[in-house]
Each structure stands twice: as C-alpha cells, then as structure tokens.
Amino acid sequence: MKTFLTFPKDFWWGSAWSAEQAEGKGDTGKAKTIWEHWYEQDPNRFYQGVGPEVTTDHFNRYQEDVALMKETGHNSFRVSISWARMFPDGGTGEVNQKAIAFYRDLFSRMNESGIKVFANLYHFDMPFALQEKGGFEAREVVDAYVHYASACFDAFGDQVYHWFTFNEPLGPILGGYLEDFHYPNLIDFKRGAQAAFYTILAHAEAIKAFKERDLDSKIGVILNLSPTYPRSQHPADLEAAEICDAFYTRSFLDPMVKGTFPERLTTLLSEYDQLPQVEPEELQTIKENTSQILGLNYYEPRRVKARLTAINEKGPFLPDWFFEAHDMPGKRMNIYRGWEIYERGIYDLCIDIRDNYGNIEAFISENGMGVADEERFMDESGQVIDDYRIDFIKDHLAYVHQAIEEGCAVRGYHLWTFIDCWSWINSYKNRYGLVSLDLKTQKRTIKKSGKFFKEMADQNGFAYEVTKLAGTKKGGN
Numbered sequence: 001m002k003t004f005l006t007f008p009k010d011f012w013w014g015s016a017w018s019a020e021q022a023e024g025k026g027d028t029g030k031a032k033t034i035w036e037h038w039y040e041q042d043p044n045r046f047y048q049g050v051g052p053e054v055t056t057d058h059f060n061r062y063q064e065d066v067a068l069m070k071e072t073g074h075n076s077f078r079v080s081i082s083w084a085r086m087f088p089d090g091g092t093g094e095v096n097q098k099a100i101a102f103y104r105d106l107f108s109r110m111n112e113s114g115i116k117v118f119a120n121l122y123h124f125d126m127p128f129a130l131q132e133k134g135g136f137e138a139r140e141v142v143d144a145y146v147h148y149a150s151a152c153f154d155a156f157g158d159q160v161y162h163w164f165t166f167n168e169p170l171g172p173i174l175g176g177y178l179e180d181f182h183y184p185n186l187i188d189f190k191r192g193a194q195a196a197f198y199t200i201l202a203h204a205e206a207i208k209a210f211k212e213r214d215l216d217s218k219i220g221v222i223l224n225l226s227p228t229y230p231r232s233q234h235p236a237d238l239e240a241a242e243i244c245d246a247f248y249t250r251s252f253l254d255p256m257v258k259g260t261f262p263e264r265l266t267t268l269l270s271e272y273d274q275l276p277q278v279e280p281e282e283l284q285t286i287k288e289n290t291s292q293i294l295g296l297n298y299y300e301p302r303r304v305k306a307r308l309t310a311i312n313e314k315g316p317f318l319p320d321w322f323f324e325a326h327d328m329p330g331k332r333m334n335i336y337r338g339w340e341i342y343e344r345g346i347y348d349l350c351i352d353i354r355d356n357y358g359n360i361e362a363f364i365s366e367n368g369m370g371v372a373d374e375e376r377f378m379d380e381s382g383q384v385i386d387d388y389r390i391d392f393i394k395d396h397l398a399y400v401h402q403a404i405e406e407g408c409a410v411r412g413y414h415l416w417t418f419i420d421c422w423s424w425i426n427s428y429k430n431r432y433g434l435v436s437l438d439l440k441t442q443k444r445t446i447k448k449s450g451k452f453f454k455e456m457a458d459q460n461g462f463a464y465e466v467t468k469l470a471g472t473k474k475g476g477n
C-alpha cells in the first residue's frame with residue numbers, strides 16, 4: 001500500500017547548475033577560464049568535440065529560463081557566479097558592472113517569481129590567468145578568491161538566500177592532480193594537497209569576510225559525499241574503507257564543517273611526506289570560520305576492499321596505495337554514466353551528518369541521473385518520457401524523508417539539473433535535466449519528470465510504497 005510522504009513545511013524544491021556549464025560566453029566580457037583554455041589545447045578530450053563556448057545559452061535566455069523554473073515547480077535554484085565574468089581582467093582587479101547587471105536582473109526575476117537564490121561561488125571555473133599563477137596551489141590566489149567572494153557579497157547580498165563557497169572542492173583536486181580529468185592534468189599528490197589546503201583556507205577566509213557584512217543569509221559549502229562501504233568485515237577490508245573514507249569524505253567535510261582535520265589522514269600523509277605547507281594562523285582561521293549550512297551532493301556509494309596487489313613504489317603516491325574499488329556483484333548501475341545506483345546511500349549519508357557533524361542544517365544539493373540518447377524516449381510531441389528519472393527521484397527522496405523522520409535537519413532537495421547542461425569532458429553525452437535541450441536550436445521542452453517535479457513540489461510530497469526502504473528503521477533489513 002502506498003503512503004503519502006509529506007515533506008516539512010517550506011521544503012526547498014529545486015535544482016542546480018553552474019555558470020560554466022550553462023551560461024555561454026555572453027557579451028559582458030569574461031576572462032578565459034581553464035576549461036576554455038583546455039578545450040583550445042585539447043578538444044579531443046571533450047565528448048564529440050563540444051566545448052564551453054555556448055553551452056545552454058542561459059545568458060541570452062535567462063528570462064525564458066526563469067519562467068521554466070516556475071513551470072517545473074522550483075521554489076529555489078542554485079546557480080554559480082562566474083569569477084571570470086565578475087573579473088574579466090584575469091580574475092582580479094576591477095569588478096565588471098555588466099556582470100553585476102546580468103546577475104542582478106536574473107536574481108530579481110527569480111525572487112519575483114518566488115524562487116530563492118542559492119548562489120555558489122566557485123564551481124570548477126578558475127580564470128586561466130590565475131591558474132598560470134598556480135591556481136589554488138598559490139597563496140595569492142586565495143586572496144584573489146576572497147576579493148571575488150567579497151565583491152559578490154556586496155553586489156548581491158540583498159538578493160541571495162544562501163551562499164556557498166565551493167561546489168565539490170574535492171573534484172578539481174582529484175581531476176587536476178590525481179586522475180587526469182580536470183586541468184592542469186597533473187599527477188602529483190603533494191601539489192594537490194597544497195591546492196586542497198588553500199581551497200579550505202579560501203573557504204574559511206570567505207566565511208570570515210561574509211560574517212563581517214552581517215547579511216541575513218547563511219553561508220556554507222557543497223560537498224560530494226559518498227558513504228564508504230567495506231567489501232566485508234575482514235579487518236583488512238575495514239581498514240581499507242577507513243583510509244578511503246579519510247581521503248575522500250573526511251578530508252573536506254571535517255575542516256569545512258568542524259574546523260579540524262581528520263587525524264587518520266594527517267598521520268598517514270605525514271608518514272609519506274605528503275603534507276602541504278601550513279601556517280598556525282591559517283589553521284586558526286579555518287577553526288574559527290566553519291560552514292553554517294551544508295549541501296550534500298550524492299550520486300553513488302563508494303565500495304572498497306583491501307588491495308590484492310603490491311604497490312609500485314616508484315610510481316606516484318596516490319590514495320589507491322591503500323585500497324581498491326570493490327566491484328560488488330549484483331549492484332545496479334546507471335550504465336551511461338557508469339555509476340552505481342544505491343538509494344540507501346543518501347540515507348546513510350544524512351545519518352552520518354546528523355550523528356557526527358552536529359546535525360548541521362543541510363540539504364540535498366545534487367542528486368540525479370545522466371542518460372545518453374534521450375531522444376529515444378521522446379513521444380510524438382517531442383516530450384522525453386523519462387519514467388526512469390521519476391523513479392530515481394522518488395526512490396532517493398523516500399530515503400531522505402525517512403532520514404528527516406529520524407531527526408536529520410535536511411531542508412530541501414535539488415536535482416542535478418534544470419535544463420540539460422554541459423557536463424565538462426562529457427559535454428552533452430548524458431542528459432540530466434527536467435527540461436530537454438535541442439542543441440541545434442536551443443529549444444527547451446519540459447520532460448515528463450519536469451511535470452512530475454512540479455506536481456511533487458505543489459503537493460510537498462508524493463505517494464510511495466514505503467516497505468521498499470531496506471536498512472532503515474521503517475523498512476527493516
């Protein structure tokens with residue numbers, strides 16, 4: 001039997017995207033970003049050679065897009081404010097009044113339509129000139145970031161509901177220094193650790209600048225978090241999971257929320273001489289300026305086991321020295337993106353935040369399903385009939401609902417994404433939106449999931465078979 005799952009009053013229903021993935025270049029003037037640079041240098045690294053020049057052309061279509069937000073049930077939406085647009089002179093110097101005018105008009109239209117503005121600052125889009133100075137490996141780039149953050153607080157402080165310093169700060173470290181999927185494509189753990197540390201410092205310094213302004217909004221960070229599950233209860237598997245968790249979950253979560261670094265990680269990095277350079281007053285700043293709100297991006301769980309093979313010690317130091325991914329037999333996959341679908345992970349994540357991070361006010365800031373060739377599912381009118389996405393959303397949200405019933409302070413759910421947008425090196429391969437995009441004409445069409453989302457937001461919930469909630473108090477094991 002189905003039960004109607006009602007969410008708390010004023011629950012944030014919406015979605016998210018970022019400047020580099022949706023805006024297109026526009027005519028305000030914009031500094032070159034690392035993505036534009038990498039695309040110029042290496043277009044073959046981008047799916048079907050599609051780069052970030054036009055993307056979803058939101059810059060020219062934002063009025064129509066705000067109307068579509070409304071039509072798909074948004075009461076809140078996360079954008080990012082492009083550093084390169086705000087500071088077209090290489091990311092520093094004088095703020096760009098044309099950029100301010102663009103974002104102010106977008107935000108006032110959103111607010112007038114009853115859509116709260118969730119503004120994130122950095123979403124992978126480093127101005128190239130600053131990358132040339134070392135990106136977040138360089139202390140002076142932390143100062144440039146704080147200059148940019150402060151300019152945003154001053155220009156939009158009266159329009160933004162909640163602020164975020166970074167989206168998935170782990171992403172550029174993994175991609176840029178360990179796994180070769182972001183510029184600068186290095187394989188160098190110690191340099192990555194320095195960039196990670198200065199990212200954490202930049203977060204704290206921005207929060208400090210925010211607090212000096214006494215705005216009504218809150219500020220926090222958006223982290224990609226996956227619960228880490230060991231293959232078995234064997235001590236070696238448990239240790240592998242613990243180390244993996246320290247590298248990928250606690251590394252940013254602890255300092256950005258609690259103001260401290262996980263000892264498991266710092267001890268291990270010191271043993272292998274991989275610690276970044278750190279000053280005591282920087283640690284103090286991090287301790288004193290922590291997140292007031294937390295965004296949780298959840299896509300898939302992390303499953304690990306003890307390593308089967310010996311390490312090549314001549315190779316570069318990497319987290320994988322201590323564990324291996326466990327390819328769990330029977331797992332369900334999103335075959336297009338290659339990510340496991342495991343809804344209960346979102347519940348375990350919320351419980352972790354409740355129990356180990358002071359139950360900080362949080363929301364699901366990204367969750368979603370990228371599917372290739374969605375034209376296959378179009379009906380005669382051109383609407384994508386994406387029942388798989390509707391099921392994906394419901395199955396995850398039912399677990400979120402359960403977590404809330406068990407006391408988690410989760411205030412909203414934002415899907416990735418609103419209109420199909422550009423996915424970094426995957427370009428437009430996998431589509432995530434509630435609204436489909438015709439790349440040739442830029443025509444937007446609401447998908448079946450977009451209609452569903454509106455209905456769910458209007459009713460503040462949906463009917464669901466709750467016996468499916470395995471592993472929770474309600475569903476049993």
Ligand code: BGP
Nearest residue numbers: 167168337370416423424426430
């Ligand atoms: C998150 C990012 C987004 C978005 C999403 C989907 O990690 O914050 O920018 O891209 O993942 O992933 P992908 O685009 O790689 O398919």
